[in-house]
Amino acid sequence: MNLFPNCPIPLTEYPRVLLAHGGGGRLTQNLIEKMLLPSFDNPFLAPLHDGALISLGEQRLALSTDSYVVHPPFFPGGDIGRLAVFGTANDLAMCGARPLFLSCALILEEGLPMEDLWRIIVSMKEAAQEADVQIVTGDSKVVERGKGDGIFINTAGIGAVLPGVEVGPQQVQAGDEIVLSGPLGLHGIAIMALREGLSLDADVKSDSAPVFPMVKALAEEGIEIHMLRDPTRGGLSSALNEMATKSRIGMLIEEERLPIGPEVQGVCEILGLDPLYVANEGNFIAVVKEGQSEQAVEVLRKNPSGRQAVCIGRAVTEHPQTVVMRTRIRGERIVDVMSGEQLPRIC
């Protein structure tokens, strides 16, 4: 019997974990698909959605978890606590579910100012109220100085899938329209600018916010939602590629329709980043039935976080599993998954 089967990620390539393994791009994908998925193999995990869908009798539930290691823990427009609540609540919303209950596990580093911890806890409380979820269980551990980065938070959540909502890659068809609920890059750039000490004339604030109200509004207005994704780590490109790959369909997006504000564009130009790879928080991508994007955009724009909602493209039969962008000068190029890490640890 072989107690230690060969590591599925060849040691010769990556004898150690690199930061890029956590960047949300192809290396993260490798880690999940080669090591985690086959090891834990089961039908609930297999779809690799933002959360797992499980049924208890008639009730369909979504279960999701996420860890938050953002540095610095406080940034314009939010903090690690707010992110930990909204992030997991939003993952549930991306399953078409109303977020109900969260757990909260804190890993604290010896020496963390109590005042900072308190600010984070208060912020979590307020965020939970805003997102209409309850934090019902938790844990706290303290690690020695130097063994953590101030504070890490893990949250897990349970949500109830909205009646009649069925999202998943198998639902996506050619002709479906791709709607983006809000501007790109605000969260990632707010953190990046802070980290790099860039002083900006205009404030860039993280837009982290609960997105469930927008998902609910779409469902209630009769929009047929085929797939949902929040373009957090790895940005828009990674989220679109994931959707295209899993649904085995091509995606065509229009560069000139992408909502990218001048501040985000400016910082990206200075730091040499592509806004398509920058992390987001308060927005999501909805793939909706052909012909419904206009109505979907209208519905989203009624929500404060959805004021800049826009249809950015559509699903196509050509170039399956590939995302292609028509550029502003009418050329075409593929939009690939991010390869390494663009922004280390921002959510």
Added chain:
Amino acid sequence: MRYLDEYRDGAAAQKMLRRIAGTITRPWTIMEVCGSQTHALLKYGIDQLLPDKLTLIHGPGCPVCVTPVEIIDQAIALAARPDVIFTSYGDMLRVPGSGKDLLSVKAEGGDVRMVYSPMDALKIARENPDKKTVFFAIGFETTAPANAMAAFLAERDGVDSFFMLTSHVLIPPAIETIASSPDNRVQGFLAPGHVCTVTGYTQYETLAAKYRLPIVVTGFEPLDLLQGIYMLIKQLETGGYTVENQYARSVARDGNPQAQALIDKVFEVVDHKWRGIGTIPLSGLRLKGPYARFDAITALGVESPPSQEASACIAGLVLQGVKKPVDCPAFATDCTPEHCLGAPMVSSEGACAAYYLYSRREKAIT
């Protein structure tokens, strides 16, 4: 956004494309020297919009790509030392040496830090006087002034914990190497706008006259490139071989004299080896005089095992414009950004990375 949107305007681009199509009557082969230009051409899909008569060859203007493997091995050896803080532009961290890259050294516990400027490295050196902070000073004439400034300040302020591992290269000798090669196919050059912002373009006038090749100093936005190509084709069609300046909003004929003076103060011009190309006479910069003491190699005495290139990689031919990335048997199979054999696949200015990122489903630009 001002100063950006104007240069990415779809209607203006279409107009320029029509002008190009209306001017070109014969096949021409031109080279965009700078890797950032290659990336912009593919990122905006300009390559597919140009007339078939025009062949673009991608030049060697990717500083990360041409940094010799020996120097990368030295960087890796330095970064692994417990007393060293190794600082570098992000691009260099994923470039493979003979065995591994700098990111792997970091994962193994080496203190490797990404910086955006040599000034950040100098700051780290000031804050850590008990360590040796090494900055990986690479690049063309574009990064040379900032790197020279770091050495200048380190000398002025006596920052003894600061060192530089330099691999600085110069563009005109590389153009001359290509133009003078008996196999040269390039009939005109798009010269790199940012390099010329520092150096000006009088040296390019000498090259244009000597080899009777037109050169257009060109920027990096889609409309810059289209206009540069249009100006070059107009010269080619009419038999001209002068230097024109498309990127006048940044480039003056004499460049930036203060930056040049600083480079001359700190560096001397020496023969330099280019990865994949070989040694080009008087094509590199080395710290000189009182600044030589900051040279990491001599000051810290680096030993690294003999260097080896991956055998399947054709980066040298790609850098010389002889082959396209897609001509490489390892392209997108054995060589990907996650597991690369050669630097052009991981540099943000590398031609292989541009093809891999933006146009893998397309065929080569021919």
